[in-house]
Amino acid sequence: MSLKFEVANTTEQGGRRGALSLPHGVVQTPVFMPVGTAATVKAVPQDALETLGGRGAEIILANTYHLYLRPGHELIRSLGGVHKFMSWRRPMLTDSGGFQVFSLAKLRKITEDGVEFRSHLDGSKHFFSPEHSMTVQIALGADIMMVFDECVETPASWERTRDSMALTHAWAARSKAYWEAHRHEVPWHEERGGQHQALFGIVQGGMYADLRRESADRLVEMDLPGYAIGGLAVGEPREVTREMIALTLEHLPKDKPRYVMGVGYPDEIEEYARMGVDMMDCVLPTRAGRHGLLFIREDPNDRRSAVVRLNIKKQDNAQDQRPIDEGCKCSVCQRYTRAYLRHLFASGEPLGATLNSIHNLSFYLETMERVRVDLAGA
Amino acid sequence: MSLKFEVANTTEQGGRRGALSLPHGVVQTPVFMPVGTAATVKAVPQDALETLGGRGAEIILANTYHLYLRPGHELIRSLGGVHKFMSWRRPMLTDSGGFQVFSLAKLRKITEDGVEFRSHLDGSKHFFSPEHSMTVQIALGADIMMVFDECVETPASWERTRDSMALTHAWAARSKAYWEAHRHEVPWHEERGGQHQALFGIVQGGMYADLRRESADRLVEMDLPGYAIGGLAVGEPREVTREMIALTLEHLPKDKPRYVMGVGYPDEIEEYARMGVDMMDCVLPTRAGRHGLLFIREDPNDRRSAVVRLNIKKQDNAQDQRPIDEGCKCSVCQRYTRAYLRHLFASGEPLGATLNSIHNLSFYLETMERVRVDLAGA
Ligand SMILES: [Zn+2]
Numbered sequence: 001m002s003l004k005f006e007v008a009n010t011t012e013q014g015g016r017r018g019a020l021s022l023p024h025g026v027v028q029t030p031v032f033m034p035v036g037t038a039a040t041v042k043a044v045p046q047d048a049l050e051t052l053g054g055r056g057a058e059i060i061l062a063n064t065y066h067l068y069l070r071p072g073h074e075l076i077r078s079l080g081g082v083h084k085f086m087s088w089r090r091p092m093l094t095d096s097g098g099f100q101v102f103s104l105a106k107l108r109k110i111t112e113d114g115v116e117f118r119s120h121l122d123g124s125k126h127f128f129s130p131e132h133s134m135t136v137q138i139a140l141g142a143d144i145m146m147v148f149d150e151c152v153e154t155p156a157s158w159e160r161t162r163d164s165m166a167l168t169h170a171w172a173a174r175s176k177a178y179w180e181a182h183r184h185e186v187p188w189h190e191e192r193g194g195q196h197q198a199l200f201g202i203v204q205g206g207m208y209a210d211l212r213r214e215s216a217d218r219l220v221e222m223d224l225p226g227y228a229i230g231g232l233a234v235g236e237p238r239e240v241t242r243e244m245i246a247l248t249l250e251h252l253p254k255d256k257p258r259y260v261m262g263v264g265y266p267d268e269i270e271e272y273a274r275m276g277v278d279m280m281d282c283v284l285p286t287r288a289g290r291h292g293l294l295f296i297r298e299d300p301n302d303r304r305s306a307v308v309r310l311n312i313k314k315q316d317n318a319q320d321q322r323p324i325d326e327g328c329k330c331s332v333c334q335r336y337t338r339a340y341l342r343h344l345f346a347s348g349e350p351l352g353a354t355l356n357s358i359h360n361l362s363f364y365l366e367t368m369e370r371v372r373v374d375l376a377g378a
Numbered sequence: 379m380s381l382k383f384e385v386a387n388t389t390e391q392g393g394r395r396g397a398l399s400l401p402h403g404v405v406q407t408p409v410f411m412p413v414g415t416a417a418t419v420k421a422v423p424q425d426a427l428e429t430l431g432g433r434g435a436e437i438i439l440a441n442t443y444h445l446y447l448r449p450g451h452e453l454i455r456s457l458g459g460v461h462k463f464m465s466w467r468r469p470m471l472t473d474s475g476g477f478q479v480f481s482l483a484k485l486r487k488i489t490e491d492g493v494e495f496r497s498h499l500d501g502s503k504h505f506f507s508p509e510h511s512m513t514v515q516i517a518l519g520a521d522i523m524m525v526f527d528e529c530v531e532t533p534a535s536w537e538r539t540r541d542s543m544a545l546t547h548a549w550a551a552r553s554k555a556y557w558e559a560h561r562h563e564v565p566w567h568e569e570r571g572g573q574h575q576a577l578f579g580i581v582q583g584g585m586y587a588d589l590r591r592e593s594a595d596r597l598v599e600m601d602l603p604g605y606a607i608g609g610l611a612v613g614e615p616r617e618v619t620r621e622m623i624a625l626t627l628e629h630l631p632k633d634k635p636r637y638v639m640g641v642g643y644p645d646e647i648e649e650y651a652r653m654g655v656d657m658m659d660c661v662l663p664t665r666a667g668r669h670g671l672l673f674i675r676e677d678p679n680d681r682r683s684a685v686v687r688l689n690i691k692k693q694d695n696a697q698d699q700r701p702i703d704e705g706c707k708c709s710v711c712q713r714y715t716r717a718y719l720r721h722l723f724a725s726g727e728p729l730g731a732t733l734n735s736i737h738n739l740s741f742y743l744e745t746m747e748r749v750r751v752d753l754a755g756a
């Protein structure tokens with residue numbers, strides 16, 4: 001068994017408390033997954049990740065596009081896969097590379113076959129097809145891999161979105177066929193008793209309800225181990241994001257994990273988890289941390305109070321001896337003051353990014369732990 | 379008692395195994411002190427510093443010039459001193475600011491009274507005198523503070539060096555007078571039962587044996603709690619550094635700690651420790667780490683074999699699954715491969731600087747631990 005998903009309880013609003021068993025361990029859901037773009041969650045050591053918020057990060061992401069370009073997937077394959085490469089023993093997920101090909105790379109040329117693009121690093125020419133994305137992801141060997149999909153620009157017309165969706169479905173079918181034929185090639189296949197990676201489909205359809213519905217139906221027919229909802233949080237109003245998630249969830253099977261990609265603020269991930277989303281990821285906690293933006297509760301003693309942002313740069317933190325968030329149990333809040341963190345930020349000291357990121361990630365994981373307790377319905 | 383130094387054993391070559399008791403704890407000597415310029419050892423979290431090489435760093439440095447400019451000594455005083463500011467519970471030492479005023483600041487104007495200079499950060503005008511350096515260092519509240527001295531350019535003529543030395547001695551006397559009158563003003567004076575900071579003198583005299591001797595004699599007459607040897611490792615051949623250290627040590631009291639400032643490579647610190655130097659500091663392990671230069675033993679199984687440098691950038695590390703140094707017990711060598719560290723460096727990932735610095739500092743501390751065992755003469 002390479003993926004097993006068990007739902008222990010479902011609330012009236014559809015929120016689910018579950019457990020996702022993967023080759024590298026069990027993940028309690030709903031879960032927030034820190035993003036480790038280049039096989040490192042920026043500025044955070046692996047041992048800190050393992051203890052964040054008590055339980056630590058149970059699953060992290062890595063980006064296929066970045067690792068394909070540097071250090072290269074064949075190198076990572078030869079070292080036993082991305083887990084061994086970065087010394088991370090718990091589950092991982094890789095995206096398909098599609099999103100970065102469409103957002104970071106240059107001079108793209110899209111055909112039915114795939115996408116030709118130039119590296120954002122050195123301008124070198126590359127080609128990604130569904131089959132090539134699978135090849136790269138199998139070499140990386142994350143527990144979960146994603147189908148290769150086209151990402152449309154936003155906003156896009158209904159017709160443009162429909163055409164893109166059709167391509168995405170064709171690519172999903174090709175991704176699945178390649179995965180089925182090659183999944184035994186994952187570097188840890190034998191070592192893990194013949195287990196393999198799980199492939200997730202990605203529902204597209206932009207901001208059009210009918211297309212979202214159709215996309216979900218087509219992908220569910222492919223009977224994949226899990227489903228993601230892609231193409232959201234790309235600039236649309238938050239009500240639209242929520243509406244698209246809600247209507248897509250209705251069309252996804254209840255016994256499979258559902259993953260919303262690239263969201264969001266702490267209150268958003270809480271909201272979507274309560275609606276029935278099992279997995280989410282976002283660069284926000286680490287990126288905001290590097291920019292000195294820290295998530296805290298409006299009333300530190302009430303962990304259900306509103307999420308507010310503390311801008312550590314501000315002069316009023318200069319002499320503030322309080323921790324970032326007096327109700328936070330993270331290692332940073334237990335040890336350091338706002339005054340010190342402001343000084344690190346103002347001085348451009350690298351320790352600032354590390355400590356800020358650890359707090360923000362802990363804040364996200366603490367939020368999800370609280371949601372899981374609620375969803376367990378004890 | 380604000381400083382107590384006990385020598386447990388002295389070898390024939392003059393090397394001493396001792397213990398230095400300070401208001402914030404006991405330091406086993408000879409000791410290497412990591413440099414925390416802006417109240418942070420660059421890229422290394424405090425909890426990692428506490429466990430480096432088992433025992434952890436027992437004393438660290440901070441730079442008076444940097445903390446005076448940013449965030450300001452009055453701010454740090456108002457927060458209880460630099461220990462509380464950075465959440466470091468163990469002993470600390472601050473330099474006088476002199477070295478940075480003479481190396482980093484701009485448009486200096488030196489008079490008998492002190493030095494006027496412009497900040498390297500924003501060009502603002504400042505004035506440091508011996509009294510002002512003491513004021514700043516008392517506000518910071520490190521366990522050990524240093525007299526304010528002039529640093530001559532190198533090479534300097536005998537006459538120029540002699541004149542500078544005379545100024546340095548006058549400034550040392552003024553530093554001592556101010557310290558004696560104001561040392562009860564340290565932020566933790568009451569909290570630590572009336573203890574205060576210890577002031578160390580700095581022997582100058584350039585590369586001239588007669589001036590070194592005279593400088594040592596003048597400073598010893600002042601009866602300070604400890605003595606440093608300054609103005610070395612500024613470009614002179616290593617034999618000259620060693621010669622100057624050796625002849626200066628002869629003129630320093632045997633019952634007081636002796637500190638050589640700003641040296642050096644791992645084999646140098648070992649050599650000087652065996653000659654009778656009790657304390658050393660250097661930015662090299664962290665600076666080299668940030669540049670991808672790692673210290674290792676030529677034969678990893680023989681910790682007394684030659685020190686060699688591993689350049690992690692090099693292509694031959696790309697697939698190397700070994701740790702940095704197979705004989706090193708540090709947390710980085712226990713977990714990560716050269717291949718991963720090369721990838722972090724090549725990708726400009728901040729985790730690279732953190733892990734490289736932790737290894738290099740561990741390497742230095744491991745070296746000193748081995749020297750201490752030898753010097754104990756068991
Ligand atoms: Zn926190």
Ligand SMILES: [Zn+2]
Binds near residue numbers: 703707709711736737
């Ligand atoms: Zn090591």
